[in-house]
Amino acid sequence: MTSSRPATADWTLHPHRALPAEPGLRDIAVRIYEQTASLPLVCMHGHVEASVFADDEPFADPAQLLIVPDHYVTRMMASQGIPLESLGVPRRDGGPVETDSRKIFRTFCENWHLYRGTPSRYWLEHELVEVFGVTERPSAESADRLYDRISECVADPSFRPRALLDRFNIEIISTTDPASSDLSVHGRIAEDGLGERVVPTFRPDGVLQLERPTWREEIATLAEVSGIDTSSYAGYLDALRERRAAFVAAGARATDHGHLYADTHPMDPADAASLYSRVLGGETPTAAEARAFSAHMLLEMAGMSCEDGLVMQIHPGVLRDHSTQVFERHGQDKGYDIPIGAEYARAVRPMLERHGLDPRFRVILFTIDETVYSRELAPLAGAYPSVRLGAPWWFLDSPDGMRRFRELVTETAGFANMSGFVDDTRAYASIPARHDLARRVDAGYLARLVAEHRLEEDEAIETAVDLAYRLPRLSYPKPVPA
Structure with missing residues (x-):
C-alpha cells in the first residue's frame, strides 16, 4: 500500500488540481478560477465552536x-x-x-x-x-x-483562531448554537469587536425532537435562559420566540434544522399542546408522535422566520448515531451518521403552501440524497421565490459530488436560486480548502458551458463570482423583523 516515491521528496500541489483534464477546457477554467481564487470566504453554515473565537487560545x-x-x-x-x-x-x-x-x-x-x-x-x-x-x-x-x-x-x-480569520480571508463565519444557549460566549466575541464577523446560528433540534433522551432537560434549560415558563405548550412557543429574538440581537442570520425527515405537516394545535404536556410529564412518545411533532414544529419555525427574518435551513435525511455502541461509548458526531432516502415535494408542501410566496420567508434546502436533485429540489427552487438550494454537503462536498450537483440542478433551477458555497465543517483549518475546491469545480463546470457556446466567458466569470461570494451574502441577509 506504500508509495515508491521517497517520503523526503519535495511535495507540492498542482496549481490546476481539480480543474478539467482536457487542455482547452482547462485553459478556460484557469481564467475563471483566477477571478475567484482570492475572494473573501463567506462561511454561513459552520460548526466551529464559538468558544474557539472567544478564548482565542x-x-x-x-x-x-x-x-x-x-x-x-x-x-x-x-x-x-x-x-x-x-x-x-x-x-x-x-x-x-x-x-x-x-x-x-x-x-x-x-x-x-x-x-x-x-x-x-x-x-x-x-x-x-x-x-x-x-x-x-x-x-x-x-x-x-x-x-x-x-x-x-x-x-x-x-x-491563533482570530488571526486565522484574516489569514484565511474569512469575511463572516457562523457558529451553530442550541436554542438553550445563553449566548454569553458570543457576548464576549462582540465585546472584542468581532460581533459582525462571528455570528451565531439558531439550532433548536434539541427542543423540537421529543424522542431525544435529553429533551426534558433541554426544555428546562430553555425556560431558564428565556425566563419564560415552559410548562405549557404556549409558554414553550413564547420561549422559542424569545430565544430567536436574542439570537437576532446577537447577529444571527439563520436557523438550522437537522431533522430526520423534511416533513412540515401541521398538527392540530390542541393535539400538539396535549402531546407536549404528556411528554413533558414523563410519557414516552411513540415514533409516530415524535415524527408528527417534529414536522409540526418545522412549520412553526417557518412561521417564526416570517416574523423575525431568520433564514431557515433544513438538512434532513441523516440517520444519526447508526452505531449504538459507538454512540454510547463516544457520543455524537463520530462518523456514524448514515444517509437515508429523502422526500421533499410532499414533505415541504404544507410549509410552502403557507409561506412559500411570502416575501418575508427564505428557506435553504440541503440534501445528501442525490436522487432528489433534479426530480424535486431543482423544480421547487425553480418555482418558489422563497426556496434556495443549499450547496452539496457532507458526503457530497467532493469534486465529483459538486459536479453532479451542478449538472443535475442548474438547467431547472438556474444559478440564482442556489445558496452559493457553504462549507459545513467544524474542522477550522479545512475551511479554505473546501472553498477552494468548490471554486475550482465551478470553474470547470462553467468552462464547459463556455466551450459549448452556452455562455460567454465574461458571463461565466460573473457567475463564478456569484457562486463563490455574492450568492452566499444574498442568501443570508441580516434579519429584517416584520
Missing part, C-alpha cells in the same frame, strides 16, 4: 487540530479496524484513550494511503501544504517531521 497540537475532532478523518481509519480510542477520541465514561498526540499523528500518517480518492485527502493536502508549509507527504517515515513543523506553526500567534 493556541491550538493544542497537530493531532488535536487535524485528527481527533474531525470525524471525516477518524471514520476512515475506524472503517479499517483502528479503534477510535487509539485516535484519542474521548469516551463518554472517561475511560482510557490514547493521549500521546505524537503517537496519534503517527497512526494517521502511517495510514495516509486510506484517503486516496476521497475529499478528505484534498482538504488535508491543502491544509498541510498551503496552511502549514509541509513539503513532504505523510508517511510512517515523515510523521515526526510533519508533527514538528505543524507544532511550530500552531505555537505562532499568527495561527
Whole structure:
C-alpha cells in the first residue's frame, strides 16, 4: 500500500488540481478560477465552536487540530479496524484513550494511503501544504517531521483562531448554537469587536425532537435562559420566540434544522399542546408522535422566520448515531451518521403552501440524497421565490459530488436560486480548502458551458463570482423583523 516515491521528496500541489483534464477546457477554467481564487470566504453554515473565537487560545497540537475532532478523518481509519480510542477520541465514561498526540499523528500518517480518492485527502493536502508549509507527504517515515513543523506553526500567534480569520480571508463565519444557549460566549466575541464577523446560528433540534433522551432537560434549560415558563405548550412557543429574538440581537442570520425527515405537516394545535404536556410529564412518545411533532414544529419555525427574518435551513435525511455502541461509548458526531432516502415535494408542501410566496420567508434546502436533485429540489427552487438550494454537503462536498450537483440542478433551477458555497465543517483549518475546491469545480463546470457556446466567458466569470461570494451574502441577509 506504500508509495515508491521517497517520503523526503519535495511535495507540492498542482496549481490546476481539480480543474478539467482536457487542455482547452482547462485553459478556460484557469481564467475563471483566477477571478475567484482570492475572494473573501463567506462561511454561513459552520460548526466551529464559538468558544474557539472567544478564548482565542493556541491550538493544542497537530493531532488535536487535524485528527481527533474531525470525524471525516477518524471514520476512515475506524472503517479499517483502528479503534477510535487509539485516535484519542474521548469516551463518554472517561475511560482510557490514547493521549500521546505524537503517537496519534503517527497512526494517521502511517495510514495516509486510506484517503486516496476521497475529499478528505484534498482538504488535508491543502491544509498541510498551503496552511502549514509541509513539503513532504505523510508517511510512517515523515510523521515526526510533519508533527514538528505543524507544532511550530500552531505555537505562532499568527495561527491563533482570530488571526486565522484574516489569514484565511474569512469575511463572516457562523457558529451553530442550541436554542438553550445563553449566548454569553458570543457576548464576549462582540465585546472584542468581532460581533459582525462571528455570528451565531439558531439550532433548536434539541427542543423540537421529543424522542431525544435529553429533551426534558433541554426544555428546562430553555425556560431558564428565556425566563419564560415552559410548562405549557404556549409558554414553550413564547420561549422559542424569545430565544430567536436574542439570537437576532446577537447577529444571527439563520436557523438550522437537522431533522430526520423534511416533513412540515401541521398538527392540530390542541393535539400538539396535549402531546407536549404528556411528554413533558414523563410519557414516552411513540415514533409516530415524535415524527408528527417534529414536522409540526418545522412549520412553526417557518412561521417564526416570517416574523423575525431568520433564514431557515433544513438538512434532513441523516440517520444519526447508526452505531449504538459507538454512540454510547463516544457520543455524537463520530462518523456514524448514515444517509437515508429523502422526500421533499410532499414533505415541504404544507410549509410552502403557507409561506412559500411570502416575501418575508427564505428557506435553504440541503440534501445528501442525490436522487432528489433534479426530480424535486431543482423544480421547487425553480418555482418558489422563497426556496434556495443549499450547496452539496457532507458526503457530497467532493469534486465529483459538486459536479453532479451542478449538472443535475442548474438547467431547472438556474444559478440564482442556489445558496452559493457553504462549507459545513467544524474542522477550522479545512475551511479554505473546501472553498477552494468548490471554486475550482465551478470553474470547470462553467468552462464547459463556455466551450459549448452556452455562455460567454465574461458571463461565466460573473457567475463564478456569484457562486463563490455574492450568492452566499444574498442568501443570508441580516434579519429584517416584520
